[in-house]
Amino acid sequence: MTYCLALRLDEGLVFLADTRTNAGVDNISTFRKLHVLRPSPDRVFVLESAGSLATTHEVLDRIERDLSQPGDHDSLATVNHLFEAALYLGRLSNEVAGEHQEALAAAGADGTATFILGGQIAGQRPDILLVYPEGNYIRASDERPFLQIGESKYGKFMLELAVEAHVELEAAAKIALTSMMMTARANLSVGPPYDLAVYLNGSLALDEVRIASDSPFLGELDEVWTRHLFDAISDLPGVPPDVGASVG
C-alpha cells in the first residue's frame, strides 16, 4: 500500500508521499512515489502514485518518451491546462493497465494505478487533481481542498484540521507530516523515508526534501505532537456522572 496526499492552500501546494512498496509481506522495498516534472519553463507538475508500481513506472517512462520524441502527439509540454494534463495521464495509465490486464488477471493481480497530479501552468490557477485508473479525474473541492490516495483513513483527520484551521504553507507541511506519521504508525505498508514538496503559487519552482526515518526533525515532530495529545487527554471534561458513578 501507499499513502500520498496533496493540500491546496491560499499560498500554494503541499505534496507528501511515503516510499514503501510491497509485493507480499516478504518483499518490501523503497521506491519514490513523488515525481517532479518540469517539461517546459512555463509549467511544473508533481505526480504522486498509488497502486501498481509496474504501471506507474511504465506511465512515467511513456511520459518521458512523449516529451523527448518530437512529433505530433500530446505530452505534458503540449497540454494547455492542468485538467488536460490529468486526462493525458489518465489515458496513459488506463492504456498501460489495459495492456497487461489479461496476464495480470490470470495471476489474480490488479495492474491499476491512481495518481494525484498537481502543479501550475503559468498564468493559470495552481491546483491538485486525482486521476482514477479509468482515466477520469476530480479536483479537490473548495470545502476540503486536499486529496489522498492509498491508505487515506488513518491520517484524514489531520488534513481536515489543517483546512479548518486555515494554516499557512509551512504549517500545512508539518500537519501533512503528522498525518503521514499517524498512518505509518498504524499501517506497516506505509513507511519512511518521506518525500515532501512545497510549491509557492506563481514560483514555477518546487522545494523538495527527502525526510529519512531517523531524521531528528521527525523525532521532534512526534515528541511535540504526542506531548500535546497527552495534555489534551488529561484536560478532557469528565464523563457524565451517571456513567462515572462507580468508576470516578
Add this chain to the structure above:
Amino acid sequence: MTYCLALRLDEGLVFLADTRTNAGVDNISTFRKLHVLRPSPDRVFVLESAGSLATTHEVLDRIERDLSQPGDHDSLATVNHLFEAALYLGRLSNEVAGEHQEALAAAGADGTATFILGGQIAGQRPDILLVYPEGNYIRASDERPFLQIGESKYGKFMLELAVEAHVELEAAAKIALTSMMMTARANLSVGPPYDLAVYLNGSLALDEVRIASDSPFLGELDEVWTRHLFDAISDLPGVPPDVGASVG
C-alpha cells in the same frame, strides 16, 4: 457501516458503540449495537456488533431463546469461560448467516456479522474477544489491549495513544469517545447517539449511558480536543531549512 470498540485496562473494561445503520444512503436508521447481558448473577457480558443487522438481531433472539428455554443446550448461562461464550456466539452467528446465505447471495448481499464480546465470569479474568463471522475468535493482545469492529481506521490512533499513556478507566472512556467522534466526523455511516458501557473489574455490574448527538458533554469534548490540536499545530517544530527556504 458501524464503529464499535472495546478497551481492556488494568481497572476494567470500556465499551463504546455508535448506533447508525444504513441500507444504502437513502435508508439510514438508528439501532442499538451495544447489548448488555446478565444471564446469571455470576456473570455479565457486553456484546457489540458490526455487519448484517438482520443476522445480529436473529443471533440476539437465539441467545435469549436459549436462556429462556429449559433443556440440555448451551447458553450464555451455561458456558464456563469467556472463550466458550465467544465460541457459542460464533456458532450462532455462523449458523444464522449460513441459513440466509443463498438468498442473500442471490441478491448480491452479505449476511455476515462480526462481534466484540467482553465481560467477566466471577472468579475469572475480565476480557474482550473479537468473534469472526466464521465462528472463531481472537483475544485482545497485551501490547494492544483494544478491539475495534467496523470503521476502525479513523480512530485507531486514539486507542493506541490511550494504551501508550496507561490511562485510567474514566480517561479511557473519554479517549474512546474522542476516537468515536473522529470517526463520525470522517465517515457518514458512523453517527450518534453513542452507547458507552464501563465495567469495573470484579463488580459484575455495568455503568451504561447513551450519549445524544446534542449532548453538551460531547460538544465540550470536541471543543477541548480541537483547541489542544490547534495548540499542537502551532507548536510543531519547523520543517528543515532546505524545504522551508522559499516558503518560510
